[in-house]
Amino acid sequence: MISLNNVTFKWHKNDPIPTLNIPTLIINKGEHVFLHGPSGSGKSTLLALLAGINTATSGDVLILSQNLNTQSNTKRDAFRADHIGYIFQNFNLLPYLSPIENVTLGCEFSKSRQQKALKQHSEPKPSLQKEAVRLLNALGLNEQYHNKDVATLSIGQQQRVAAARAFIGSPELIIADEPTSALDANNRQNFIKLLFEQAKLSNSTLVFVSHDESLKPLFDRAIDLMSLQEPL
Numbered sequence: 001m002i003s004l005n006n007v008t009f010k011w012h013k014n015d016p017i018p019t020l021n022i023p024t025l026i027i028n029k030g031e032h033v034f035l036h037g038p039s040g041s042g043k044s045t046l047l048a049l050l051a052g053i054n055t056a057t058s059g060d061v062l063i064l065s066q067n068l069n070t071q072s073n074t075k076r077d078a079f080r081a082d083h084i085g086y087i088f089q090n091f092n093l094l095p096y097l098s099p100i101e102n103v104t105l106g107c108e109f110s111k112s113r114q115q116k117a118l119k120q121h122s123e124p125k126p127s128l129q130k131e132a133v134r135l136l137n138a139l140g141l142n143e144q145y146h147n148k149d150v151a152t153l154s155i156g157q158q159q160r161v162a163a164a165r166a167f168i169g170s171p172e173l174i175i176a177d178e179p180t181s182a183l184d185a186n187n188r189q190n191f192i193k194l195l196f197e198q199a200k201l202s203n204s205t206l207v208f209v210s211h212d213e214s215l216k217p218l219f220d221r222a223i224d225l226m227s228l229q230e231p232l
């Protein structure tokens with residue numbers, strides 16, 4: 001599913017040492033991986049490489065056997081829209097749209113994801129909105145909030161909207177960058193369980209970044225970014 005070979009990444013070409021220096025990293029299809037490391041160690045930078053938002057300075061980043069480093073920006077954008085759901089640290093929701101509108105936007109730029117989402121609700125007629133409602137319910141957002149402006153929701157509720165948006169159209173890879181930092185311990189674990197259920201249903205691989213190491217045992221595997229990197 002994910003394969004990194006001899007990857008380095010520098011933010012600026014004159015940086016004396018790279019921010020990332022990863023000889024090898026393999027993540028298998030369907031794995032739920034917990035990625036951790038100290039603040040500033042490069043977790044978000046790595047997620048941006050996996051999503052093709054940035055490209056490696058050297059080495060290969062293969063996602064679903066596609067080498068993101070040899071693709072044009074346009075191709076990488078299309079690849080991301082088709083195959084990757086991203087839950088951002090600050091959620092990146094559109095505040096004056098409703099949860100349902102924010103979730104359906106998640107497959108706005110991908111025909112294949114729209115088709116997959118519509119397949120879930122083909123009767124009596126295909127409906128993206130119905131799939132958005134199903135996902136919002138599955139991720140724990142009560143129906144009474146589905147049509148309110150997102151800006152009026154609590155942080156925990158917005159987080160559920162951001163997760164539903166990432167899952168619409170069942171992308172093969174879900175990337176989550178500290179999506180639980182604003183929640184208390186109980187809500188965090190509950191939310192992660194809902195994420196796992198959804199990832200199983202859509203057969204998605206999950207890469208999840210958090211500082212909270214108490215979450216580690218919930219995952220199939222934990223990766224410490226510091227021990228992954230080659231010493232320089």
Ligand SMILES: Nc1ncnc2c1ncn2[C@@H]1O[C@H](COP(=O)(O)OP(=O)(O)OP(=O)(O)O)[C@@H](O)[C@H]1O
Nearest residue numbers: 011012019037038039040041042043044045046211
């Ligand atoms: N846009 C940018 N331009 C230049 N340097 C950056 C940029 N974004 C991050 N960096 C640098 O890259 C390094 C890794 O940052 P990154 O955000 O990936 O770390 P992190 O492990 O996700 O940290 P945190 O846990 O605090 O979110 C840091 O030294 C940071 O200053």
